[in-house]
Amino acid sequence: MPDTTRTDLQTATRSGIGRVLIALYALFSVAAASRSAVQIGTRFDDAPVAYLLSAFAALVYIVGTVCLARASVVSRRIATISCVVEIVGVLAVSIASYAVPQEFPEPTVWSHFGSGYLFIPVILPIAALWWLRRTDTGRSRTSPGA
Incomplete structure (x- = not known):
């Protein structure tokens, strides 16, 4: 018998605004990965910290894209963790880029x-x-095997 709870959860997550979020995450995955690959490959010595942080951001965006698109109970949890890492990263890097701009040329x-x-x-x-x-x-918190 199919697990309708899982299917309903996935449909809800991937519909409406969810589609826009998945598209934005995919776009940022490509943008950040491409940018960091070029920067690391061509001028890594100019700003290694900044370029590695961009590569890390790309990885976070990729995880977010995949997990939001899958929308299973487990992938929703991973997406939540990824979003928390992302917001902490944005805040930390932003504050650091203002506080010690010489580290972010x-x-x-x-x-x-x-x-x-x-x-x-x-x-x-x-x-x-x-x-x-x-x-x-509430289904993702109470689903069997969750």
Whole structure:
């Protein structure tokens, strides 16, 4: 017998605003991964910390994309953790980029609260956490095997 609870949860997470979030996460995955790959490959010595942080941001965006798209109970939990890591990363890197700008001669995706990306890096994890919470009808917490 199919698990309708799981199917309903996945449908809710991947519909409406969820589709927009998945698309934004996918776009940021490609943008951050491409940017960091070029920077690390061509001028790593210029700003190694910034470029490695951009690569880490890309990894977080990839995890977020996959987990939001899968929308299973386990992937929703991983997406939630990923969003928390993302918002902590954005805040930490942003504060550091203002406090010790010499350590960030080149901006990262998360520098200055994502100002180079229309502040989407600071808004995206908050929106994703909100959406995950909104689409959690309690079933993901009480599902067998969860």
